Structure formats: structure tokens, C-alpha cells
Amino acid sequence: MIRISDLTVEYPSHGASPAHLALCGLSATVADGEVLGVLGEAGSGKSTLARVLAGDATFGRREGRPVITGGDSSVLEFSLRHMKQSQHSKYTFHVGHLTQDAGEALPPTLTVSEAISEPVLLRDRRYNRQALGTRVATLLDAVRLPLGIMDSFPYELSGGQRQRVAIARALVLDPRVFIADEPTAGIDVTVRDSVIDVLNELREERGFSAVVISHDVTVLRRATTHVAVLYRGGVVGYGPIDEVLADPRHPYVAGLAESFASNSRGGGSRGQER
Numbered sequence: 001m002i003r004i005s006d007l008t009v010e011y012p013s014h015g016a017s018p019a020h021l022a023l024c025g026l027s028a029t030v031a032d033g034e035v036l037g038v039l040g041e042a043g044s045g046k047s048t049l050a051r052v053l054a055g056d057a058t059f060g061r062r063e064g065r066p067v068i069t070g071g072d073s074s075v076l077e078f079s080l081r082h083m084k085q086s087q088h089s090k091y092t093f094h095v096g097h098l099t100q101d102a103g104e105a106l107p108p109t110l111t112v113s114e115a116i117s118e119p120v121l122l123r124d125r126r127y128n129r130q131a132l133g134t135r136v137a138t139l140l141d142a143v144r145l146p147l148g149i150m151d152s153f154p155y156e157l158s159g160g161q162r163q164r165v166a167i168a169r170a171l172v173l174d175p176r177v178f179i180a181d182e183p184t185a186g187i188d189v190t191v192r193d194s195v196i197d198v199l200n201e202l203r204e205e206r207g208f209s210a211v212v213i214s215h216d217v218t219v220l221r222r223a224t225t226h227v228a229v230l231y232r233g234g235v236v237g238y239g240p241i242d243e244v245l246a247d248p249r250h251p252y253v254a255g256l257a258e259s260f261a262s263n264s265r266g267g268g269s270r271g272q273e274r
């Protein structure tokens with residue numbers, strides 16, 4: 001479903017800033033029903049990879065957008081490097097993208113229900129409102145949010161609730177591929193498990209494929225089939241997470257293995273919902 005082959009990505013130069021090489025010769029595959037986890041230090045290229053897979057690097061050079069300068073990635077038979085503008089809307093219909101800090105970027109003037117419905121109504125203003133209401137309610141339930149918050153505005157919610165609304169919004173078009181950049185950031189440990197459950201249910205029921213960026217080892221262990229560890233834009237570890245950590249081939253992966261081992265000895269991460 002997703003085949004990344006020798007992918008090289010740059011941010012073009014603008015003003016006095018030179019071009020920046022963000023990903024270099026990256027390869028990975030995600031078959032139907034698989035979830036690839038991506039981890040790596042800050043600036044290693046994780047969000048850039050998510051943006052490219054979400055279709056943000058198509059149609060020439062635009063300031064602030066990544067550009068594929070080598071290799072390619074095919075997602076659902078679409079070539080990301082050679083995608084035509086006319087294909088983009090179809091592509092983004094099938095590929096959901098939860099951006100980093102999506103919860104904080106919810107439209108402030110829309111209620112929860114309107115924010116989750118918006119991607120559907122932007123494509124089809126005459127979509128059946130009753131069916132849409134049912135879809136919103138099902139998604140709220142899936143991310144363990146009470147139906148009573150449907151008419152609330154983002155400022156009335158906690159950070160963790162906003163993040164879960166953003167997840168529901170990213171899934172409302174029923175994507176076949178889901179790209180999620182830190183989906184559990186700011187979510188407490190019990191809700192984090194429900195997000196992992198949503199990913200696993202989608203995977204089992206729909207043969208859904210996903211790429212999940214996360215620094216949370218519990219998410220990576222329970223929701224991914226394999227991981228790619230990025231370091232300065234290249235892959236330095238690839239395979240099932242426990243195998244990658246048990247046999248580190250790069251000093252950065254060895255450091256990760258060490259810190260994950262000491263975290264588990266200390267009882268693991270316990271993120272608190274904001």
C-alpha cells in the first residue's frame with residue numbers, strides 16, 4: 001500500500017536561507033493492515049515524512065513546502081513525485097493526515113460537531129446531515145469522548161480532548177491510509193490506550209494502513225507492526241520495534257534502547273492529559 005523508495009526530500013531555498021536536505025535515501029514499506037511507527041530525535045525528518053506521505057510535496061515548489069528531489073513513494077498506487085494536480089483531491093480523500101499539534105489547530109469558531117463534519121461538507125455540501133451526525137457520534141465514541149461535548153468550542157475543552165477531536169476529524173472521511181504525527185501527545189494514559197484501540201480496530205476491520213510518528217514506546221509496541229528510526233534524515237533502524245532495540249546497528253538506536261530499558265524499569269511513561 002505504501003512503498004517508499006530511496007526518497008530524498010528538500011525544503012527549497014528562500015530569501016537568505018539555503019535549501020535544506022530533510023530526508024535522504026529513505027526506503028520503507030507498509031502493506032495492507034500494517035502500521036509503520038516512526039521515531040527519531042527532533043529535526044530528524046519525521047514530520048517532513050508525514051507531510052510528504054500526506055501529499056504536501058506535490059505540484060512544484062512552494063515556499064515552506066517540502067519537495068521530492070530523489071526517489072519516490074507510491075501510496076495506494078499514486079506516485080507522490082509525479083502526482084497530477086487533478087489527482088490530489090482524490091488522494092487526500094483516501095489519506096487522512098493528523099498533523100503535529102492538530103488539536104491546537106482546530107478551527108476556533110467551529111463547534112466539535114462542526115469541526116469533525118467540516119472535511120465531509122467541504123467535499124459535498126449536500127451530504128445527508130443525519131448520516132453525518134451518526135458518523136460524528138460514532139467517531140466521538142471511538143475516541144472516548146462524551147456526546148455532550150458536540151456543541152462545545154475548542155477553547156472549552158482540555159488539550160487532550162482537543163487532540164481526540166482532531167483525531168476524529170482526521171478519520172471522518174474513512175481514509176484507507178492514516179498518517180498520524182504524534183497522535184497521543186498530551187493525552188493521558190487511559191485515553192492513549194483508546195487511541196491505540198482505534199488504530200488496531202481500523203487495521204483489523206478495514207485492512208487500513210498507517211504511519212504513526214510517536215516517541216511513546218507503548219504506542220509503538222502496541223499499535224505498530226514495524227518501525228523506522230530516523231537520524232538526520234536517514235533510516236538507522238528498521239523492523240519490529242523489539243528486534244530493532246535488541247540489536248542496535250547505530251549509536252542513536254543503542255541510546256534509544258538504553259533509555260527505553262531504563263523507562264520500563266521505572267514503570268514506563270505516564271503522560272498526563274493537559
Ligand SMILES: Nc1ncnc2c1ncn2[C@@H]1O[C@H](COP(=O)(O)OP(=O)(O)OP(=O)(O)O)[C@@H](O)[C@H]1O
Nearest residue numbers: 011020022041042043044045046047048049064065
Ligand atoms: N518549512 C521548512 N523550511 C525549511 N526547513 C524546514 C522546514 N520544516 C522543517 N525544516 C527542517 O527540516 C528538518 C526536519 O524537520 P522535521 O520537522 O521533519 O523534523 P522532526 O523529526 O519532525 O522534528 P520534531 O520532532 O521536532 O517535530 C529540520 O532540520 C527542520 O529544521
